[in-house]
Amino acid sequence: MIKFVGSFETVNSLPKTQFEEYAFVGRSNVGKSSLINAIVNEKIARTSNTPGRTQSLNLFNINDKIMIVDLPGYGYARVSKTDALRWLHRLEEYLLNRSQLRRLFILIDSRIGPKDSDLDLMDFCDNNGICYQIVYTKKDKKIREHTQVELSHENHPAMIANVLETSAEKKYGLQELRDIIGVK
Numbered sequence: 456m457i458k459f460v461g462s463f464e465t466v467n468s469l470p471k472t473q474f475e476e477y478a479f480v481g482r483s484n485v486g487k488s489s490l491i492n493a494i495v496n497e498k499i500a501r502t503s504n505t506p507g508r509t510q511s512l513n514l515f516n517i518n519d520k521i522m523i524v525d526l527p528g529y530g531y532a533r534v535s536k537t538d539a540l541r542w543l544h545r546l547e548e549y550l551l552n553r554s555q556l557r558r559l560f561i562l563i564d565s566r567i568g569p570k571d572s573d574l575d576l577m578d579f580c581d582n583n584g585i586c587y588q589i590v591y592t593k594k595d596k597k598i599r600e601h602t603q604v605e606l607s608h609e610n611h612p613a614m615i616a617n618v619l620e621t622s623a624e625k626k627y628g629l630q631e632l633r634d635i636i637g638v639k
């Protein structure tokens with residue numbers, strides 16, 4: 456049973472659950488909400504062609520056992536600097552304080568590759584011991600060679616060495632994620 460718990464504007468307002476939590480983050484439009492829907496096989500997270508759709512922290516309860524969090528996207532050009540900084544601060548606050556967070560999935564569009572905003576977030580996680588795993592999205596699309604950047608574990612101590620490749624559209628690479636999260 457999958458339940459939408461709610462949309463939360465601040466980290467403080469998040470419900471204080473004991474459930475293990477798995478969070479999805481990445482640049483705006485990378486496909487966070489689509490991937491969550493594909494994993495749970497339900498259209499529960501709102502998706503959109505308009506970047507910046509998810510602006511609050513959206514929580515989903517999976518079988519009263521696990522929480523999935525759809526985090527707001529970053530790197531969206533049409534957001535004011537003040538808002539962008541405020542959101543970044545909120546993301547960092549979430550990552551530093553949410554003790555039940557088991558793993559952060561940092562999504563990267565396979566056509567684009569990692570951008571500075573992704574690398575900055577990875578550095579933040581490395582410096583603060585926040586365990587994360589890189590998930591490439593939209594693998595069904597044609598990929599240009601130069602987007603393939605090697606992300607080495609040596610430079611990223613908090614990164615899980617296994618990089619995942621997925622397509623929400625073609626339902627590719629989902630089982631591995633389901634196994635990690637513990638969703639059937």
Ligand SMILES: Nc1nc2c(ncn2[C@@H]2O[C@H](COP(=O)(O)OP(=O)(O)OP(=O)(O)O)[C@@H](O)[C@H]2O)c(=O)[nH]1
Pocket residue numbers: 481482483484485486487488489490501502503504505506507508509510527528529592593594595596621622623624625
């Ligand atoms: N081809 C393809 N398109 C995808 C895939 N996943 C998502 N998309 C498309 O990418 C766009 C953005 O998807 P969302 O899931 O809303 O992205 P998001 O990261 O949640 O975006 P924000 O909430 O705005 O930050 C939509 O038009 C999706 O249809 C995929 O696996 N393949």
Ligand SMILES: [Mg+2]
Pocket residue numbers: 487488489501502508509525
């Ligand atoms: Mg979204």
